[in-house]
Amino acid sequence: MLEIKNLHAGTGGAEILHGINLEISAGEVHAIMGPNGSGKSTLSQVLAGNDTYQVTSGTVTYKGADLLELSPELRAREGLFLSFQYPVAIPGVNNIYLLQAALNAIRKHRGEEPLDAIDFLELVRGRIKEVDLDEEFLHRPVNDGFSGGEKKRNEILQMLVLEPQLAILDETDSGLDIDALKLIAEGVNRYRSSERAILLITHYQRLLNYISPDKVHVLLDGRIVKSGGPELAVELEEKGYGWIQEELAEKAL
Amino acid sequence: MSSSVEISPAPPVPQWAAQPDAASFDGQTEAWANLRRKGYAAFSRHGFPTTRMEAWRNTSLAHLIDIDFQLAGGDHNITQAQLKPYLLPDGPVAVLVDGIFSPELSATGGLPAGMTLSSLASALQAGDTSALAQLDDEQALDEYPFSALNLAHLRDGVWLNLQPGTQFEGVAQILVISTGSRPTVSFPRLLITVGENTQLTVLERYIHLGESPSLTIPETDILCQQSAVVEHLRLHDENGAGDHIGSVRAVLRRDSHLRSIDISTGRRLIRNDIQGRLAEAGAALEMSGLYLVDGSGHVDNHTRLDHIAPHTTSAQNYKGILTDTARGVFTGRVVVHPEAQKTVARQTNRNLMLSDKARVHTDPQLEIFANDVKCNHGSTVGQIDRDALFYFSTRGIDEETARRLLIHGFTHEVVATLRNAALRDCAESAIDGWLETAGLA
Numbered sequence: 001m002l003e004i005k006n007l008h009a010g011t012g013g014a015e016i017l018h019g020i021n022l023e024i025s026a027g028e029v030h031a032i033m034g035p036n037g038s039g040k041s042t043l044s045q046v047l048a049g050n051d052t053y054q055v056t057s058g059t060v061t062y063k064g065a066d067l068l069e070l071s072p073e074l075r076a077r078e079g080l081f082l083s084f085q086y087p088v089a090i091p092g093v094n095n096i097y098l099l100q101a102a103l104n105a106i107r108k109h110r111g112e113e114p115l116d117a118i119d120f121l122e123l124v125r126g127r128i129k130e131v132d133l134d135e136e137f138l139h140r141p142v143n144d145g146f147s148g149g150e151k152k153r154n155e156i157l158q159m160l161v162l163e164p165q166l167a168i169l170d171e172t173d174s175g176l177d178i179d180a181l182k183l184i185a186e187g188v189n190r191y192r193s194s195e196r197a198i199l200l201i202t203h204y205q206r207l208l209n210y211i212s213p214d215k216v217h218v219l220l221d222g223r224i225v226k227s228g229g230p231e232l233a234v235e236l237e238e239k240g241y242g243w244i245q246e247e248l249a250e251k252a253l
Numbered sequence: 254m255s256s257s258v259e260i261s262p263a264p265p266v267p268q269w270a271a272q273p274d275a276a277s278f279d280g281q282t283e284a285w286a287n288l289r290r291k292g293y294a295a296f297s298r299h300g301f302p303t304t305r306m307e308a309w310r311n312t313s314l315a316h317l318i319d320i321d322f323q324l325a326g327g328d329h330n331i332t333q334a335q336l337k338p339y340l341l342p343d344g345p346v347a348v349l350v351d352g353i354f355s356p357e358l359s360a361t362g363g364l365p366a367g368m369t370l371s372s373l374a375s376a377l378q379a380g381d382t383s384a385l386a387q388l389d390d391e392q393a394l395d396e397y398p399f400s401a402l403n404l405a406h407l408r409d410g411v412w413l414n415l416q417p418g419t420q421f422e423g424v425a426q427i428l429v430i431s432t433g434s435r436p437t438v439s440f441p442r443l444l445i446t447v448g449e450n451t452q453l454t455v456l457e458r459y460i461h462l463g464e465s466p467s468l469t470i471p472e473t474d475i476l477c478q479q480s481a482v483v484e485h486l487r488l489h490d491e492n493g494a495g496d497h498i499g500s501v502r503a504v505l506r507r508d509s510h511l512r513s514i515d516i517s518t519g520r521r522l523i524r525n526d527i528q529g530r531l532a533e534a535g536a537a538l539e540m541s542g543l544y545l546v547d548g549s550g551h552v553d554n555h556t557r558l559d560h561i562a563p564h565t566t567s568a569q570n571y572k573g574i575l576t577d578t579a580r581g582v583f584t585g586r587v588v589v590h591p592e593a594q595k596t597v598a599r600q601t602n603r604n605l606m607l608s609d610k611a612r613v614h615t616d617p618q619l620e621i622f623a624n625d626v627k628c629n630h631g632s633t634v635g636q637i638d639r640d641a642l643f644y645f646s647t648r649g650i651d652e653e654t655a656r657r658l659l660i661h662g663f664t665h666e667v668v669a670t671l672r673n674a675a676l677r678d679c680a681e682s683a684i685d686g687w688l689e690t691a692g693l694a
Contacts, residue, residue, distance in 0.1 A: 076647050076648055084647075088640040090641050090659070092665040093662035098650075101650050105648075105650050115574050162649070218508070
């Protein structure tokens with residue numbers, strides 16, 4: 001579904017990603033772990049199409065097409081979704097207007113009729129229960145005055161409504177208490193299917209206690225330096241990132 | 254040795270602002286005529302405003318001086334059908350054509366007992382001293398040249414009156430039309446007086462029919478007695494040919510509450526001189542405005558709120574969207590008098606600039622002479638939030654839709670304060686209409 005080859009990208013002339021290689025197939029859940037500043041969020045923003053970042057070389061193929069050629073809205077309509085680490089507050093725009101505009105833009109792209117207000121509300125009412133939010137939440141301005149946990153749940157609510165094929169969850173676990181974390185993990189687990197892929201980007205292993213990934217990658221200084229199974233995440237939790245840096249230093253000698 | 258003092262010549266007074274001719278006093282009572290003379294004397298003391306006057310520093314009227322605006326006579330061939338797009342499906346309406354009350358276009362039947370909506374001239378003709386007294390205001394004459402000029406040309410207008418205890422559940426509409434196959438000037442006067450324990454919702458709407466330029470110099474006075482609750486929306490639907498220099502004067506007595514919102518749209522000159530007086534304890538005033546300006550339009554909101562009595566509250570929220578080469582001006586003066594302890598005054602002015610050639614001047618002025626008060630103000634000038642646009646795009650939403658949602662979001666804060674749903678709908682359609690004509694929808 002997603003194939004990243006030798007991706008170099010950065011911002012303001014400074015390169016942050018120094019050649020990323022990653023392949024994710026439908027049905028898989030991958031986790032990218034790394035310390036702060038390793039380039040995790042840059043990777044997610046580049047994949048979503050944030051033009052603050054420039055790709056200097058490499059390719060990204062998504063469902064057989066060149067992802068980097070697509071505008072952010074076309075990427076979204078083609079089923080790519082980014083759950084933001086820090087979603088922006090938009091005062092004055094009600095959450096429900098955003099959701100409806102987004103869903104209908106995506107449906108139109110698929111050649112489907114827009115949902116009328118009644119069907120739309122029915123769909124959203126079903127999904128909002130899964131993230132344990134009150135319906136009143138839909139009528140609040142997008143992310144404006146939301147707590148950290150509410151922002152993350154709102155991102156997951158959007159994912160559940162928009163039903164993307166590739167969901168990138170950027171630090172969705174940060175700032176969540178254990179109950180909220182379990183709730184979001186359950187939502188993501190229900191979301192898993194053989195047609196969908198999920199890329200979890202996280203600093204800590206704790207989310208992976210509840211969402212078992214097929215593959216774990218370690219991102220250090222803009223490179224994927226180690227890949228493995230779920231056991232790699234456990235090892236990172238126990239030993240931190242230092243041992244990998246040492247291992248790399250030894251190899252370099 | 255001699256010293257010379259440079260005396261600037263008095264700026265020219267355009268012919269349309271000259272002394273009213275003698276014939277215009279025909280048929281008016283002596284008291285009425287005297288009030289008009291008082292108005293013109295006050296205007297003469299001010300002179301015609303130029304950018305050398307502090308209150309007019311950012312708004313030039315130079316383009317109006319040489320236009321041969323004629324005082325319109327009130328004769329017209331406007332039909333009810335023409336007005337339909339500007340009226341609510343039902344409810345009373347008073348129509349002024351070039352400042353003159355039109356009985357045939359107005360619909361003022363079926364009002365509850367204690368409520369009247371009628372011609373101001375009829376009341377003045379009948380020698381109604383209460384109406385005359387309400388129109389005579391020293392502070393307005395001293396500070397506002399166009400309030401004085403409006404009084405000097407007082408011929409007619411609308412008087413909306415609620416007797417004490419009258420609750421009106423509907424929306425009273427006042428439609429102010431400027432016409433003209435030639436350039437016309439008019440001086441409409443809107444007098445809204447509400448007695449104790451009353452409730453009123455008013456829609457005041459300005460439209461321009463006709464191809465020639467027009468200049469409307471109206472004044473709206475809203476006088477709220479004890480515990481009156483009033484909601485007031487002022488819409489400017491004059492098209493590009495209609496310039497507007499208007500005044501709003503609100504006086505609030507004990508525990509009265511007025512929410513007044515102005516929506517100024519378009520590509521021409523609009524000046525709103527807004528004065529609010531919180532005269533007795535418990536008075537609460539919300540004065541807000543949206544100015545949505547495109548082309549080479551210029552909208553200037555100049556507010557002055559006086560907290561005269563203790564325990565009074567004011568909130569001002571003015572928001573502007575400016576595109577093309579538009580200009581916006583906001584001057585917000587709040588004066589807290591020495592007696593006005595426990596005053597709460599809040600003022601914000603936010604501006605969204607959609608073009609790098611648009612400009613805005615924002616000037617909050619707080620003058621506080623009491624020590625136990627809560628006052629704050631803030632102003633911002635910014636562009637559309639790029640992060641918000643990107644966020645929308647990652648949800649599949651195209652840029653045009655995203656911009657429209659963000660612009661609506663920006664105006665929503667003001668519109669949402671309206672309690673009356675019909676007024677909210679009018680406000681929303683005025684905003685939509687502007688977005689369309691400004692090429693933003």
